[in-house]
Amino acid sequence: MHSTENQTPRTLGDLTWHDSAACRSTTHHQVDPEIFFPEPDEMDRIRAAKALCAQCPVRATCLDAALENGDRDGIRGGMTEEERDPLHRKLHRRFDYARVNEVLAGRDIHLTQAERDAVVIAAYHAEVPAERLAWLLKFTEEHAEKLYRNIRREIRNRAVDQKKKANKGKKKPKSPAKELKAPAAETPARDDLGTAA
Incomplete structure (x- = not known):
């Protein structure tokens, strides 16, 4: 967010906030645009413009x-x-x-691509039907179904990758045949050899 003010995002095309703007001219409050x-x-x-903005309830x-709007x-x-x-x-x-x-609650607001992607992921996890997602983000139901397929694939691939990493970290157990093998005979120390006659 761009400001510290707590606000509800405006819907696309909503200009009703203009009515509350401190810069709006009225008969009792004339403002030179x-x-x-x-x-x-x-x-x-x-400074004068910023002072007016500082008192504005819809500044954010x-x-x-x-x-x-650029x-x-x-x-x-x-x-x-x-x-x-x-x-x-x-x-x-x-x-x-x-x-x-x-x-996700059904309001039509401006989103960045990252925010749109988050809507798709959240809708998928909440089991929102593709038809509803299409309506929320203003694209076709076919496109919504494609996005859901992509998410399913990503989740499946992530699970496979995590399983591979988990298996890579484990030590392989010794085979039973190796464990039953007799230990190698110890070489006697020099003192145990005795002396030649």
């Missing part, structure tokens, strides 16, 4: 929306374009179990 598009050297405008949602212009979620740039570059690696669980 240009304040969120300062030049890099306009420090007063940047705004930031997520900017990242998920919106690189202006101040979003309390961050400048330059501050968001590393987050934009790392977004594909985002992994959040809360988002995975939301999709």
Whole structure:
């Protein structure tokens, strides 16, 4: 996740969070939208925009929306374009179990590929029908069945590999024929030879 705020991920296409945004102009609270598009050297405008963002109850949602939509212009979620740039570059690696669980519960939210893969694995283990998985992730039932086959194969291969490793670590027992063999005769020590007559 990109922020420390606890939030429920927004559904795809949901813009209702705009109604709660601190930057939304109303008759009693006028906000100039240009304040969120300062030049890099306009420090007063940047501070003013960030101060407004700091009071915003949907700041984390705004930031997520900017990242998920590839919106690189202006101040979003309390961050400048330059501050968001590393987050934009790392977004594909985002992994959040809360988002995975939301999709499994039927919510339509933006997921990274790693999160989509986790949905498939969790659905497989929960024995979610392929038809339901297809609906959750918006692809065909045939594709869902293929993904389930791949998971079954991976689980089977992992079990075979673990068995091989376990067998490799065990010592082979001695064969009974070797254990019954008489020990080699001991060579007498020099003192036991006696003396020649």
